Amino acid sequence: MYSSLVKALAGQHFVVTQGDLTNLNSYQILVLSAASGSQTAYSSSEADAIDQFVRVSGHSLLILSDIPGFENLIDPVSSKFSIGLGELTSDGPATLSNEPFFSGVSSLQFLFGAGVFLVSAPAQTAAKDKSGNTVIAVCECDAGRVMAISDSNLWDNRGFNQADNGRFALNVFKWLAKVNP
Numbered sequence: 001m002y003s004s005l006v007k008a009l010a011g012q013h014f015v016v017t018q019g020d021l022t023n024l025n026s027y028q029i030l031v032l033s034a035a036s037g038s039q040t041a042y043s044s045s046e047a048d049a050i051d052q053f054v055r056v057s058g059h060s061l062l063i064l065s066d067i068p069g070f071e072n073l074i075d076p077v078s079s080k081f082s083i084g085l086g087e088l089t090s091d092g093p094a095t096l097s098n099e100p101f102f103s104g105v106s107s108l109q110f111l112f113g114a115g116v117f118l119v120s121a122p123a124q125t126a127a128k129d130k131s132g133n134t135v136i137a138v139c140e141c142d143a144g145r146v147m148a149i150s151d152s153n154l155w156d157n158r159g160f161n162q163a164d165n166g167r168f169a170l171n172v173f174k175w176l177a178k179v180n181p
Contacts, residue, residue, distance in 0.1 A: 004160040005169055012170055014177075021046055024053045029176045032074055033064040033152045040073065047076040054081070054144030060176035061144070064152040065115050081139040081146045084118035090150065093127035093135045101126075101147075101168065101175040109162035110135070114150035145176055 006016045017027075024030065030053060032042075042050075053059050063078055065085050075085050092110030096102045108127070116133035119125050123146070127136035139146040153159045155169045174180065 001156050002160075004157050004166070005155045008160070008166060008170060009173060012173070014173060021049060024049060024059070025057055027059065029060045029062060029173065031062045031064065032077060033066075042074065042076045044076060047080055050077050051080040054146060055142035058143035060178075061146045062172065062176060063146070063148040064154070065117075065148060065150045066152045078117075078148055081141050081148075082120045082123040083137045083139065083146070083148045084120075085148075086116040086118050086133075088116045088133060090114050090116050090129040090131070090133050090135050092129060092151070094130040095128050096136075097126045099126055099138070099175075100180065101171040103171055105164040105168045105171065107163045108154065108165055108168055109159065110151040111153040111156075111159045111162070117148055117150060145178070147172060147176065 009016055019027070030050065050061060054061050063074055063083070065074060078085055090110070092114060093108055096105065096108070114135055116129070116135060117137045119134050119137045122141060123137050123139040125134040126138045126147070129135050135150040137148045154165055160166050160169065
């Protein structure tokens, strides 16, 4: 489903592996997707381990959310970083903030509608839809970084080459790895 993204990341010297939460510190960036097929919400102990992975160990977290219905599965994790996964849907961002991960990105194409985020400090809105709803949120939380994107299909094989989605993906992974995009 994400082979285009994996190929592009490999071209930028990222190594993509699949694993579980048992050895988090062997990863620099953890990616969680609401559409991964899991029907079970993250437990409080799993959410606490991810929180420590980011805040204390200085690693990064990328949350790919989706339309409402799946959001409750990842909400125990996202809420640790002041990002709540809302119940409304959006057709994608209309305005992008002036952040380094948007360098060279003029538009994004969300494919199947996206959920919106409820953001409070220290998290911030990075992109809003036409109605002013947050569709991309970030948090520089203590030693680590978190980004939540409200459409898990943005970088799948159908979405990766739409608009500036691919460029945005590479910028995001560089930002999460703390390398200048």
